Amino acid sequence: MSVNDTGTRRGFLKATGSAAAAIAVAGCSGDGGEGTETEPADTPAGDTDTTETDTEAEGDQAPNELDLINGTMDSMDPVEYTLANAGEVVDQMYDPPIFNPNGTLAVEALVATDWSVSDGGTVYTFDLKEGVQYHGDWGEVTAQDFVYSWERLAASENSRRTYVILDDLGVARETMENDEGNEVYEPGTMGVEAVDDYTLEITLEEPYHDALGVISSVRFGSIPEGILGDIEGYDGEVDHTDFAKSSPVGSGPFKFEMWDSDQEAAVTAFDDYHGEGPMVDRVNWQIMEDSNAVYNFGMNKNVDAFVIPTSQYDPNKVTVENTDDLGRMTGTYGPVRNGDTMQYNAVPGLAVNFIGFNCLNVIKPARIATAKIMDHELIANSVYKGRDVAGYHMTPPNAFPGGVSGYDEHAAEYPHGYETTQLDEARQVMEDAGYSSDDKYEFSFTITASSTSEQLAGQMRDKLSSAHINMTIETAPFATMIDRRKQGQLDAFLSGWGMGRDDPASVLALLYPPNTDLRESGSVIETNWVERGNGTGARTQAAEAWDTINSNPRDTAEQEQARADAYIQMEEAMWEDVPFICFGHDTYQRFTYEWADITPFGPTGGQRYNTVEIDTDSKPS
Numbered sequence: 001m002s003v004n005d006t007g008t009r010r011g012f013l014k015a016t017g018s019a020a021a022a023i024a025v026a027g028c029s030g031d032g033g034e035g036t037e038t039e040p041a042d043t044p045a046g047d048t049d050t051t052e053t054d055t056e057a058e059g060d061q062a063p064n065e066l067d068l069i070n071g072t073m074d075s076m077d078p079v080e081y082t083l084a085n086a087g088e089v090v091d092q093m094y095d096p097p098i099f100n101p102n103g104t105l106a107v108e109a110l111v112a113t114d115w116s117v118s119d120g121g122t123v124y125t126f127d128l129k130e131g132v133q134y135h136g137d138w139g140e141v142t143a144q145d146f147v148y149s150w151e152r153l154a155a156s157e158n159s160r161r162t163y164v165i166l167d168d169l170g171v172a173r174e175t176m177e178n179d180e181g182n183e184v185y186e187p188g189t190m191g192v193e194a195v196d197d198y199t200l201e202i203t204l205e206e207p208y209h210d211a212l213g214v215i216s217s218v219r220f221g222s223i224p225e226g227i228l229g230d231i232e233g234y235d236g237e238v239d240h241t242d243f244a245k246s247s248p249v250g251s252g253p254f255k256f257e258m259w260d261s262d263q264e265a266a267v268t269a270f271d272d273y274h275g276e277g278p279m280v281d282r283v284n285w286q287i288m289e290d291s292n293a294v295y296n297f298g299m300n301k302n303v304d305a306f307v308i309p310t311s312q313y314d315p316n317k318v319t320v321e322n323t324d325d326l327g328r329m330t331g332t333y334g335p336v337r338n339g340d341t342m343q344y345n346a347v348p349g350l351a352v353n354f355i356g357f358n359c360l361n362v363i364k365p366a367r368i369a370t371a372k373i374m375d376h377e378l379i380a381n382s383v384y385k386g387r388d389v390a391g392y393h394m395t396p397p398n399a400f401p402g403g404v405s406g407y408d409e410h411a412a413e414y415p416h417g418y419e420t421t422q423l424d425e426a427r428q429v430m431e432d433a434g435y436s437s438d439d440k441y442e443f444s445f446t447i448t449a450s451s452t453s454e455q456l457a458g459q460m461r462d463k464l465s466s467a468h469i470n471m472t473i474e475t476a477p478f479a480t481m482i483d484r485r486k487q488g489q490l491d492a493f494l495s496g497w498g499m500g501r502d503d504p505a506s507v508l509a510l511l512y513p514p515n516t517d518l519r520e521s522g523s524v525i526e527t528n529w530v531e532r533g534n535g536t537g538a539r540t541q542a543a544e545a546w547d548t549i550n551s552n553p554r555d556t557a558e559q560e561q562a563r564a565d566a567y568i569q570m571e572e573a574m575w576e577d578v579p580f581i582c583f584g585h586d587t588y589q590r591f592t593y594e595w596a597d598i599t600p601f602g603p604t605g606g607q608r609y610n611t612v613e614i615d616t617d618s619k620p621s
Contacts (some may be wrong), residue, residue, distance in 0.1 A: 171191055376583045513530055549566045
């Protein structure tokens with residue numbers, strides 16, 4: 001199979017000819033069923049007033065409101081948003097048939113009351129609740145609404161996750177030839193049917209071992225049939241821009257209230273919600289990107305829970321009192337600056353932090369040399385203060401074949417320095433490429449403006465100087481960095497990926513070469529690991545391994561082993577060509593004041609807030 005082959009079942013957007021799906025995420029919140037890009041550091045740092053203020057008012061009771069901090073968002077449309085910050089809000093407003101409660105990998109009914117799978121494993125039938133209502137005056141949720149909504153996910157020009165249903169899930173459909181001569185999805189032909197008002201049926205091309213994990217994503221939530229006119233057969237009743245920015249409609253536990261793009265977002269309780277709660281009247285997010293401002297806002301008790309930025313985090317203040325069978329750690333953190341001791345929740349995340357290269361702009365010897373000067377253990381324990389686990393693979397340990405022990409055993413084979421650096425080898429690689437102390441190779445490295453990212457970049461720059469490389473450091477807001485990368489304007493960048501499920505394919509998609517090609521509307525992450533770049537046969541190895549993964553979708557021992565072998569082949573192809581350097585895996589954390597009762601989250605980091613309770617007598621008003 002060539003790297004341009006589009007015949008695989010889950011060949012991602014290249015095979016479907018759909019709209020662009022650049023995935024940009026800042027934060028650790030997973031969104032179920034898919035992988036999303038994350039910013040692996042503090043929120044951007046800056047100069048702020050660090051004076052604390054008294055937030056308590058005598059005799060006033062605090063509102064029954066959950067107050068949080070969030071970052072830049074892009075859309076409230078469940079098929080369009082690309083930032084995990086937006087996903088945290090979207091998750092509150094839309095209900096898929098099934099879901100993963102509290103960021104765990106368990107699958108539970110939501111709009112569905114039950115589901116069944118055919119003997120052949122290709123037909124999934126969902127029995128839906130009767131009487132589930134949409135927000136506002138949009139009436140009852142029916143199976144036809146899901147047919148319409150899932151068609152939007154597959155065919156709308158506004159969808160940024162077409163691959164999730166067409167290729168990852170592999171729904172049965174017909175294809176047609178587009179203007180470029182490629183076989184693409186023919187709109188309106190998916191195997192999704194409303195058998196009656198409360199019975200939804202979906203047919204896959206072949207059995208897929210993690211179909212329920214995919215469908216549990218909020219991307220599979222429903223909106224009222226015909227509300228938007230962005231697919232064939234519908235004129236629409238609401239302008240899409242209005243829907244995405246100011247008037248979204250779902251059936252989740254909270255309904256949209258407001259979103260001021262750089263200031264604040266809020267949702268309010270939906271009194272007619274069909275499920276549990278909501279227990280709070282409102283959820284409010286202050287949007288801020290300055291890490292000092294985040295910390296001060298939290299220390300002033302203006303929020304109920306937040307993530308302490310790494311620059312202010314002290315691992316010695318953590319006391320873990322319990323670790324459950326899902327790996328969720330609970331305990332205390334403190335005392336913090338304001339004298340309080342906070343509730344602590346942490347879990348090893350399904351995530352990876354990495355450096356990505358534009359392989360057209362940075363030669364392979366320089367990429368290899370960069371890999372050899374990096375001390376993964378030092379980065380995890382010093383730069384990230386133990387919040388990262390040193391990493392060498394794209395797949396995190398809790399999803400790797402063989403688990404943590406399998407991960408460690410294979411990581412020991414890392415050719416660029418396992419638990420050490422190879423500075424002499426890095427220097428030799430560059431000298432073999434024709435560079436010297438008098439004639440250094442140059443490339444730029446783009447990061448967000450946080451103290452953690454700057455510390456990491458500074459260490460890299462200093463070591464690379466000894467290896468005949470002059471690396472300049474550039475800073476940009478995360479969204480700007482994504483835009484510049486899509487234009488091919490970056491040499492190297494700092495980023496990360498959060499998995500919504502524990503299928504390694506949801507992160508190894510980044511190593512399928514066509515997904516890296518910025519010429520393609522379906523590029524997922526633009527590292528340009530393509531034929532016109534300066535790679536080797538490792539690129540073909542990755543493409544063939546991806547084909548093997550897609551050709552073995554069943555939950556049998558034989559096919560599981562075939563996938564496991566292919567996962568490792570993709571990791572080793574990355575080691576050889578170095579389109580990415582994976583250096584760590586996140587531990588997701590949350591710090592909560594004692595007046596807020598929030599269930600600990602699981603390894604995806606995502607969570608719905610309908611069961612949160614606030615002690616309004618104890619919370620500062």
